[in-house]
Amino acid sequence: MINMAHQVDAKERFYRNFRIQQSNIQEQITHLPSIAPVAGERQDATEHILTNISRLTNDVRDATHFLPAYDHRVYVNAVTALRKELDETTAKLAPKSRFQFRPRPARTLSHDDAPDSRRLVNPGATRDGSPTPKSSKSTNGKPPISPPLSPGERGRPRSPRAIKIENQTEAIITLPADHSRTSSAGQLTGLSNCVVNLAAPAVEASRASPFASLALRDISNSVIIAGHVDGPVHITGLRRCKVVVTARQVRIHDCTEVDFYLWVTSEPIIEGCKNVRFAPLPELWGVEKVENKWEEVKDFLWLKQGEQSPNWGVLPEGDRVNKEVWKGVLGEGEEKEDVKEVLGRFGIA
Structure with a gap:
């Protein structure tokens, strides 16, 4: 009787924990498009989501000793759905191929433009x-300045x-x-x-x-x-x-x-x-x-x-x-x- 009560309690705790993590991952996937791709920021966020999905996968695997077979399949399918949703989202965010190569114009730096x-x-x-x-490091005690605009860039939006x-x-x-x-x-x-x-x-x-x-x-x-x-x-x-x-x-x-x-x-x-x-x-x-x-x-x-x-x-x-x-x-x-x-x-x- 005690063992049965303990098993029910373990199932309930696992369910609550799973739902919290599932909700967290879904929210992260939903907001992934709003993260700028510059400097690898979006890639870092994607890797963090993958880590969370992997952690949830391990939790489900470790719960096989107290979860009924049917419940275990439900959890496995839920984790699979999260991974599929992430794959679909990242596929939509992938840059489109462009077969256009334009040389980058050289910039003329002028100290007066700083x-x-x-x-x-x-x-x-x-x-x-x-x-x-x-x-x-500074020069002559003065902090370095950021690159100025070239003369051709001045006046442009x-x-x-x-x-x-x-x-x-x-x-x-x-x-x-x-x-x-x-x-x-x-x-x-x-x-x-x-x-x-x-x-x-x-x-x-x-x-x-x-x-x-x-x-x-x-x-x-x-x-x-x-x-x-x-x-x-x-x-x-x-x-x-x-x-x-x-x-x-x-x-x-x-x-x-x-x-x-x-x-x-x-x-x-x-x-x-x-x-x-x-x-x-x-x-x-x-x-x-x-x-x-x-x-x-x-x-x-x-x-x-x-x-x-x-x-x-x-x-x-x-x-x-x-x-x-x-x-x-x-x-x-x-x-x-x-x-x-x-x-x-x-x-x-």
Whole structure:
């Protein structure tokens, strides 16, 4: 009798766990088309979905000792349907073959054409997807500037530019005042002890468009002000950071000791995280009056019904960064500061 009750309980737990994972994977597949293909971001998301499907396949296989044969076949078919749905989605997103090869015109760089580069350190904004230099070393004490436009490009409407910032250490990084990011994607990778401000500069705030998507990966001891993202934000492998973002979706994986300040219209999702805390977007940023679900966090690796996941919590008001510190990093305070001093104000050593 006890064994039968235990078996029923195991079947029920497996059913709930399966449905949660199945729903998670279906949601990821549904939103895959909204992820920009630049810098391998969509490929990374696809591989993450494949990993989740593989994990679910193993769970079904391991459950054969307590699942009836009919139930087991139902679960196997459900996993097969997920893989088929992913294959169909990626097939639709595959680039169409084009039998046209045009030489890329050479660009003439002129120092006089460079945008305002104050406090700008190798932002990695490119027009053609080419990689940017990885070094953040300055010359004569001045930060390097981003590639200027050629004379032939001046006066022409600017096409969307992807923002790619990678492999930076102890840098303060901002966008140039003339940067247009309409429908562009952002990617920040391999940063350490940095302060990054991707919020629209004040002179452009009234006409700046949101990022289409954003990916943050492998960042430590840094402050990231991501600004407004119209689509999904994928955050992976952050350690001891402060992150501010307004977005439609936020997906967080394998992060430790990170404080998130969010305005998000869907439930934030965490997976494989420890000691992450959440707070609402600071009042300094104005957003549309829509529901903010910053504290409705879902931990996909915490399956105990009715119990709070120990992996995340609400950031106490007394521990939140105050308004004056946010103003300073947004440029309303001192213009030229040492990055270590700025990080110190945020409590990041």
